[in-house]
Amino acid sequence: MILLTGVTGKTGGETARQLLAKGVKIRAIVRNAAKAEDLRAAGVELVVGDIGDAAVVRQALQGVEKAMLVLPNGKTQQANEQQFTDLAKAAGVKHLVKMSSMEAVPHAETPIPQAHWAVEEYIRASGIPWTMVKPNFFMQNLLASANSIKTQKKFSLPMGEGTTGMADIRDIAAVCVEVLTGQGHTGKSYEITGPEVLTFHDVAARFSEVLGEKIEYVPMAMDQFRSRMTGVLEPWHLDAVCGLFREIAEIGLDHTTDTFRQLMGREPRSVTQFVRDHIAAFRG
Numbered sequence: 235m236i237l238l239t240g241v242t243g244k245t246g247g248e249t250a251r252q253l254l255a256k257g258v259k260i261r262a263i264v265r266n267a268a269k270a271e272d273l274r275a276a277g278v279e280l281v282v283g284d285i286g287d288a289a290v291v292r293q294a295l296q297g298v299e300k301a302m303l304v305l306p307n308g309k310t311q312q313a314n315e316q317q318f319t320d321l322a323k324a325a326g327v328k329h330l331v332k333m334s335s336m337e338a339v340p341h342a343e344t345p346i347p348q349a350h351w352a353v354e355e356y357i358r359a360s361g362i363p364w365t366m367v368k369p370n371f372f373m374q375n376l377l378a379s380a381n382s383i384k385t386q387k388k389f390s391l392p393m394g395e396g397t398t399g400m401a402d403i404r405d406i407a408a409v410c411v412e413v414l415t416g417q418g419h420t421g422k423s424y425e426i427t428g429p430e431v432l433t434f435h436d437v438a439a440r441f442s443e444v445l446g447e448k449i450e451y452v453p454m455a456m457d458q459f460r461s462r463m464t465g466v467l468e469p470w471h472l473d474a475v476c477g478l479f480r481e482i483a484e485i486g487l488d489h490t491t492d493t494f495r496q497l498m499g500r501e502p503r504s505v506t507q508f509v510r511d512h513i514a515a516f517r518g
């Protein structure tokens with residue numbers, strides 16, 4: 235049995251759907267059973283409750299051989315993931331896969347990658363065989379700008395002239411499926427990127443090519459982003475996200491890896507492919 239978290243979210247949900255398509259038996263911890271009704275109907279065993287609740291996690295871990303931990307960024311992420319690790323160890327889990335991030339490095343300077351790195355270290359010290367999946371910026375984050383692209387032919391983010399090697403969550407999930415069902419992945423950290431390093435101006439150019447009309451990227455001042463998101467994200471999370479985006483603007487995620495190709499035997503999806511596959515969301 236494989237236990238997943240975050241299946242009503244982006245990467246956890248896509249991983250669950252790809253595992254189901256392969257006929258793999260899975261269980262998931264969900265807060266809201268109604269949101270996971272499609273997955274339950276497709277055969278996912280649901281344990282309903284909050285991941286911070288040790289009794290819920292203990293129940294979900296019964297008879298589990300492998301687990302994948304995906305949680306959103308927030309003040310409680312590190313504590314919840316460390317508690318999950320302790321409970322997984324006690325339950326005899328034989329392989330723990332953590333969704334981390336490429337920015338999670340020993341000397342990370344902002345809270346989100348710092349928390350990921352701290353959890354990675356905690357898992358490595360736990361003695362449970364592990365794999366870290368460390369993606370670049372998700373292409374699917376661009377869907378948050380779909381309305382602006384559709385109606386104003388532009389999008390605005392506080393990433394300045396910074397670069398990413400953004401990756402499609404369908405590819406990130408495919409790596410998670412391979413890690414959970416294949417051999418030889420324990421003790422490995424996999425940095426997953428798309429095929430190219432791009433500024434957001436380059437991303438806008440990819441949109442223009444596919445949509446056949448000029449799409450512009452307009453860098454947003456960080457203060458403007460902060461005031462726009464005040465009240466949308468809680469203060470810890472907003473500060474942390476601003477820190478992360480400032481790093482992209484100032485330093486950038488400036489390299490790609492060939493990890494995806496080595497693991498999956500094909501090229502990762504490009505931004506062009508991503509836009510083509512979501513054209514209905516972006517075309518006016």
Ligand SMILES: NC(=O)c1ccc[n+]([C@@H]2O[C@H](COP(=O)([O-])OP(=O)(O)OC[C@H]3O[C@@H](n4cnc5c(N)ncnc54)[C@H](OP(=O)(O)O)[C@@H]3O)[C@@H](O)[C@H]2O)c1
Pocket residue numbers: 239240241242243244245246263264265266269283284285286304305306307333334335336346368369370371372375
């Ligand atoms: N976005 C990026 O560009 C990027 C890049 C690299 C790494 N990452 C990492 O990816 C992770 C986020 O993944 P994602 O975007 O796939 O997540 P997501 O779409 O935000 O989904 C989060 C999932 O976790 C569930 N969840 C949240 N709190 C919970 C709780 N207390 N108990 C049980 N379930 C809970 C949510 O359930 P509900 O539906 O009930 O809310 C949802 O299913 C983060 O750790 C982030 O650092 C992100």
